[in-house]
Amino acid sequence: MNPPAAVLDIRNLSCRVGDRWILNNISLRIDAGETVVLLGRSGCGKTTLLKCVNGLVQAAQGDIVFQGRSTSEWDPYRMRRFIGYVIQDFGLFPHWTVAANAGLVLKLENWEPPAIEARVHLMLDAVGLPPAEFAARYPRQLSGGQKQRVGIARALAADPPLLLLDEPFAALDPITRFELQQHFMELRSTFRKAALFVTHDVREALMLASRIVLLKDGAIDLIATPGTFLSGVTDESRAFLASLDSGTRRVDEPAPGD
Amino acid sequence: MSQRLATEIVSLSFEHLWLVLISIGVAAALAIPGGVLLTRRAGLRRGMLAFANVMQTVPSLALFGFLLPIPFIGGIGPHTAIIALCLYALLPILRNTVVGITGVDPIVREAAVAMGMTPNQILWQVELPLAVPLVLAGLRIATVTTIGTATIAAAIGAGGLGVFIFQGIASVDAAMILAGAIPAALMAIAADEGLEWIEKKLSRV
Numbered sequence: 001m002n003p004p005a006a007v008l009d010i011r012n013l014s015c016r017v018g019d020r021w022i023l024n025n026i027s028l029r030i031d032a033g034e035t036v037v038l039l040g041r042s043g044c045g046k047t048t049l050l051k052c053v054n055g056l057v058q059a060a061q062g063d064i065v066f067q068g069r070s071t072s073e074w075d076p077y078r079m080r081r082f083i084g085y086v087i088q089d090f091g092l093f094p095h096w097t098v099a100a101n102a103g104l105v106l107k108l109e110n111w112e113p114p115a116i117e118a119r120v121h122l123m124l125d126a127v128g129l130p131p132a133e134f135a136a137r138y139p140r141q142l143s144g145g146q147k148q149r150v151g152i153a154r155a156l157a158a159d160p161p162l163l164l165l166d167e168p169f170a171a172l173d174p175i176t177r178f179e180l181q182q183h184f185m186e187l188r189s190t191f192r193k194a195a196l197f198v199t200h201d202v203r204e205a206l207m208l209a210s211r212i213v214l215l216k217d218g219a220i221d222l223i224a225t226p227g228t229f230l231s232g233v234t235d236e237s238r239a240f241l242a243s244l245d246s247g248t249r250r251v252d253e254p255a256p257g258d
Numbered sequence: 259m260s261q262r263l264a265t266e267i268v269s270l271s272f273e274h275l276w277l278v279l280i281s282i283g284v285a286a287a288l289a290i291p292g293g294v295l296l297t298r299r300a301g302l303r304r305g306m307l308a309f310a311n312v313m314q315t316v317p318s319l320a321l322f323g324f325l326l327p328i329p330f331i332g333g334i335g336p337h338t339a340i341i342a343l344c345l346y347a348l349l350p351i352l353r354n355t356v357v358g359i360t361g362v363d364p365i366v367r368e369a370a371v372a373m374g375m376t377p378n379q380i381l382w383q384v385e386l387p388l389a390v391p392l393v394l395a396g397l398r399i400a401t402v403t404t405i406g407t408a409t410i411a412a413a414i415g416a417g418g419l420g421v422f423i424f425q426g427i428a429s430v431d432a433a434m435i436l437a438g439a440i441p442a443a444l445m446a447i448a449a450d451e452g453l454e455w456i457e458k459k460l461s462r463v
Contacts, residue, residue, distance in 0.1 A: 054372055080374035091369025095387050104373050154373070 007194035013062035040215035084155030145176035274418035281343035293355025339416035354396025358389025391461035
């Protein structure tokens, strides 16, 4: 029996900026419904890896296969519309309403306006922003958490099979962050997307990941489930946990599923 | 004030306004697309902005004088004045267009690219709308300064309110100078207020 085709298959990917190699021989497969968390310190190449996937950064070697087709064979504009993208600083268009922001990809894909409106209302409801109250607002009239909810609605609107999330909750206060993390898990079970999630927050990784990929100096140091990662049975995860400031490390907390 | 003077003030004001509108129109038609182009070609940007900068530093009376002997574009009459006024108006419009577009939040631009927008869609739907307040501010600065500078155009026979001012200077007649200066000042104030109002209207978002 053949295993189902992966949503995303990264094969021996290397990437460099100038003379410096940012990513080194990365291979990674992500299936539908799976959240793979890229964990690592600043500068380890996590964000670059995300940007290689949607073509914001060009890979030097290797291949990325999305939905069974190499990203080099995709029309880049078309491909990006099938990959949801959520970033730390939201990136909402300040001159567009919440509804227009959330419906951006649908508009690019030439949906009819009534269909866009219906879909946008559905998505705003799904991310916890009642359309009656929020659809006509502008981003400057929203809190950080609300902005990121719009960012998530925008990423999900066209029902893409893959989501890329680059520290989506890092700019939020702890309470809002926790709310959005909870909400993300609900959405994930509803929509069953494949997700590649970048963070440097171990707790977030443990909470959200199906698998944790520890990146170090542009290479994969370790791939582990949260349970294995937390138990510190591997030298790599032990080293990473030990390298953290004790203030942010809470290994005494139960792992998800315990 | 005699009936004749009043009529003359009105007709010279219209002539003045016409000089300014044509010059600003041509300058905007060159500088706004030019500014957009310069944001795409970083190499060209420095050279073009430097050229526009230099044009602004040339004293206006001297520039009118320089243009006079040049075949086709020079000579006595309004067209020479329009060329000179255009050259002056270029810089503020060009610079503000460049600043308006390059000043778009890089995060917004990154999101636009990542959502699958093409460069043209980003220009028309994101960059230009967000640059509108700055482009309009450039137009406002250009218009107000052009209204002032256009008074000098009378020196090369282009007409306008400068006619009164030069006549007044020649005949040491302060009232005559004011007959040119006051309408020009009022026109500049009206243009400033009007364009500022539009600018505010459009940048409320």
